[in-house]
Amino acid sequence: MHRISGFLMFALLPVVLYLLEQSIRSELSFAYFQGIASHWFVKLVILALVWAYMQHFCAGVRHLIMDTHVGLDKDSARKSAATVLAISLTVTALVALKLFGVF
Template sequence: MSEAVREVPKKERPEFRNIHVTELSNYRMPLASIVSILHRISGFLIFGLLPFVLYLLQESLRSEISFAHYQGFITYPLVKLIILALVWGYMQHFCAGVRHLIMDMHIGLDKDSARQSSAAVLAVSLTLTALVALKLFGVF
């Protein structure tokens, strides 16, 4: 009977704890998580500013005078930066959404493919935003 009750030695297992605030500077998130967080931020940006953008669109379509007013309003550099932030939000959200749709079809779920697709999302969205910025600030 004593043989059946003998104790089995415990393995030393690593202990995973929550990250403390002082350790945040040492923690490095994977690229896929950064793209996921940016997808949420861009969605919030688009959703939060959509009523304002629709109001500006409505007012610019009301008459020729209001269109001329908003055409002059868009020439301010701060307004151009806000438009550029909205364009980035849309491009990031669209590209990350396409990535998520492809992942919903069980394509690219392994670690290397997820890293490559998240890098592609960042590259494509930033490139498209840069092209719009060049057009917006008059380089093209």
């Protein structure tokens, strides 16, 4: 998962930077991209990017902790991997609720 999320972020970085550059050119271009971002498919792509970032970030923290020789045994490694997945999915679900206008 760590490699997949890293690849997703790397592959989509040029698209995200291009959209950012275009959106800050003027108020009209910002309104245009705001309209695009309101489409359900674009929201799903944004959500995939959020998940990729959160998965990569949490797994990176896990690896940093493991570098201190904490949790290297098989049971601890499985528990920490499950924790990383649970945290990244929980944060992504919260962002999804916000993104789709639940709160």
